[in-house]
Amino acid sequence: VKAKPHIKDITNYRSFLVGLVGHVDSGKTAIVRQLTDIVSTAGLDAHPQSKERGITIDLGFTSFIEEHLLITLVDAPGHADLIRSVVASARIIDAAIVVIDAKEGIQVQTAEHMIILELLNITSVLFVINKIDVVSRERIQVFREQLVKLLQNTKFGTKCPIIEVSAKESIGIESLKHEIVKLAKNTLQLKIAPDFFWFPIDHHFQIKGVGVVVTGTTQGSFSLGDKLFVIPHQVEVKVKNAQVYHQNVPRVPHGFRAGMVLSGIEVNQLTRGDIVTSQPTRFEKVELCEIKYDFSQHFQKIVRFGSQINVSLGMVTTSARFFPFFYDNHHVRMLVEEVNFQKIAGWKKENIRYGAFLWFQESHYALLEELMVLSQLDVPPSTLRFFGSALIQSILPLDSNPEIFSIKTKTGFIKNPNYSETSILVSDLAQSKDGAKTLINKHVEPPFGKIINIFGGKGVVIVEKPDKLSCEVGDPVLLRIPRSMKIRKTTSYN
Numbered sequence: 001v002k003a004k005p006h007i008k009d010i011t012n013y014r015s016f017l018v019g020l021v022g023h024v025d026s027g028k029t030a031i032v033r034q035l036t037d038i039v040s041t042a043g044l045d046a047h048p049q050s051k052e053r054g055i056t057i058d059l060g061f062t063s064f065i066e067e068h069l070l071i072t073l074v075d076a077p078g079h080a081d082l083i084r085s086v087v088a089s090a091r092i093i094d095a096a097i098v099v100i101d102a103k104e105g106i107q108v109q110t111a112e113h114m115i116i117l118e119l120l121n122i123t124s125v126l127f128v129i130n131k132i133d134v135v136s137r138e139r140i141q142v143f144r145e146q147l148v149k150l151l152q153n154t155k156f157g158t159k160c161p162i163i164e165v166s167a168k169e170s171i172g173i174e175s176l177k178h179e180i181v182k183l184a185k186n187t188l189q190l191k192i193a194p195d196f197f198w199f200p201i202d203h204h205f206q207i208k209g210v211g212v213v214v215t216g217t218t219q220g221s222f223s224l225g226d227k228l229f230v231i232p233h234q235v236e237v238k239v240k241n242a243q244v245y246h247q248n249v250p251r252v253p254h255g256f257r258a259g260m261v262l263s264g265i266e267v268n269q270l271t272r273g274d275i276v277t278s279q280p281t282r283f284e285k286v287e288l289c290e291i292k293y294d295f296s297q298h299f300q301k302i303v304r305f306g307s308q309i310n311v312s313l314g315m316v317t318t319s320a321r322f323f324p325f326f327y328d329n330h331h332v333r334m335l336v337e338e339v340n341f342q343k344i345a346g347w348k349k350e351n352i353r354y355g356a357f358l359w360f361q362e363s364h365y366a367l368l369e370e371l372m373v374l375s376q377l378d379v380p381p382s383t384l385r386f387f388g389s390a391l392i393q394s395i396l397p398l399d400s401n402p403e404i405f406s407i408k409t410k411t412g413f414i415k416n417p418n419y420s421e422t423s424i425l426v427s428d429l430a431q432s433k434d435g436a437k438t439l440i441n442k443h444v445e446p447p448f449g450k451i452i453n454i455f456g457g458k459g460v461v462i463v464e465k466p467d468k469l470s471c472e473v474g475d476p477v478l479l480r481i482p483r484s485m486k487i488r489k490t491t492s493y494n
C-alpha cells in the first residue's frame, strides 16, 4: 500500500462509492489491493478469519483519490453463504464493478450479483475480466463476445465498459482506474441527496477513552454536536466526534464514508443495519404489510402462496411469509397459488392489479420508499436465489386479519335437460337437501341461469335454462364458490 495521500479539506472532494462484486476467488480483493491508497474498515481482508480461510468475510472499505474525486472501493465477499453482505453493500454504492475470472467465465454468483444490482436499479456498472495472465488471447475474445451477448438481456445494456486486467501481474490497472473515474463523473451527475439524514451502521466498536464508534455511509449530511436517534432502539444520541478518512471534521456531506463517536448508547446495543437518523419518524415499524412487487426476468422458478422467503430491507436480510394475490373486477383480492415471471408479465399485459401480503417473522423498521429485495436463501446456491424487488404499499395492524378469496369449483352433472321448457335438473352440486337449499340463487356455468329450487331429497337442484341452449344428460355444470381465507403468520400453507 502506497503512502497515505493527504486530504486537506473533504469539502473539496466529491465522494463516489463503487462496489466490487463477483464469484468467489475471481480476484476482487486482488484488484482492490492494486487500486487502493487508503485502507479503512476491514479493508484488504484484514479480518483474521479472512486470512485463515483465504476468502473475504466482510465488507472491506478502501479508497483512492483521483482529481477531486474520493473514490471508495467497497469489497464484497463472493462466497455464496455471504450473499447478505453483497445486498448490504448494494445499498450504499453508487456504481459497481463486476469481476469475472477469465478462466471460469460467468459463474452462478456472478449472475446472482448481477441480478441484485438489477433489482436495486444499480445500472452504472463496469465489467472486469481478471486473470488474463492465465488464458489465451482467443479465449478472452470469445469470452468478451459472450459477455456482450449476455448483456443484451440486462438493464446494464451492451455499452458497459469491459476491462481486461491481471491483478497479479498489474496489467490493465491504469485503464481500469481511468474507467472508474469516467464512471464516477457520469454517475455522480445523477446523484441526489435525501431531504433528511440517515446512516445505516455497517461497523460498530468501542475505543477505550473515546467511546462508541459507528461507521457507515451518509445519506444526507450531519454535523458535530447533532442530536440524532438510533433505530430500532429509539434512543437519542449525540455526535461527539465525526471523522472522514482519519480526519476530524465539523460536518460530513452526503454520500461519504464516515465514522462518528456517539454518546447516549452502549456498543452492545448495536447491530449492523441499525440506523442513525435525524428523523426517526420516517422509519416505520412493520411486521405485516401489503407490497407491490416485481420478479426478475432471469428467475424461471415459481414462488408458492404462503411460502417462507427472505426479504432484504436496508442492510438487513430477514424472513417473511409471502401471500400473493390479484385484484378481480370488483377489487376483491383473489388468491394466487404460485407466481412466476410469466404470470406477472400476463397480469401487466392485461392491466390486472396484483400485490402480496408479507408477514415478517419479526418486526423491523423500514423506510417505506426504499426497495426491498426478495430471495429464497434456503435453496442451494448453485441455482439463482434472488427473484424480485418490492415496495411497501401499506402497513397493516397485526389484528387486521387480511382476507384473500379463493374460488372453489364444484362440478355437477345434468340429470334431466328437459325438466321444463325453461329449466333443467342438476345432480352432485350438493349432497343433501339442506346443502342444496344453500345454493338457491347462485349462478352456474357454462351459461345456465341461477339455481331456482331443490328437487327431491338427495341434493338435486332445478336450474334455469336459457333459450335455445342445447344440452344433454351427463353434461358438466360448474358452480364457483368464492371462499374467504384469513392469512396467518404461522399456519403452514404448503
Ligand SMILES: Nc1nc2c(ncn2[C@@H]2O[C@H](COP(=O)(O)OP(=O)(O)OP(=O)(O)O)[C@@H](O)[C@H]2O)c(=O)[nH]1
Binding pocket: 022, 023, 024, 025, 026, 027, 028, 029, 030, 031, 054, 055, 056, 057, 076, 077, 078, 079, 130, 131, 132, 133, 134, 165, 166, 167, 168, 169
Ligand atoms: N493468476 C492470477 N491469479 C489471480 C489474479 N487475481 C487474483 N488471483 C488469485 O486468485 C485468488 C483469489 O483472489 P481474491 O482477490 O482473494 O479473490 P476474491 O474475488 O476477492 O475472493 P472472495 O472475496 O473470497 O470472493 C488468489 O489466490 C489470488 O492470488 C490474477 O490476475 N491472476
Ligand SMILES: [Mg+2]
Binding pocket: 027, 028, 029, 030, 055, 056, 075, 076, 077, 078
Ligand atoms: Mg475478496
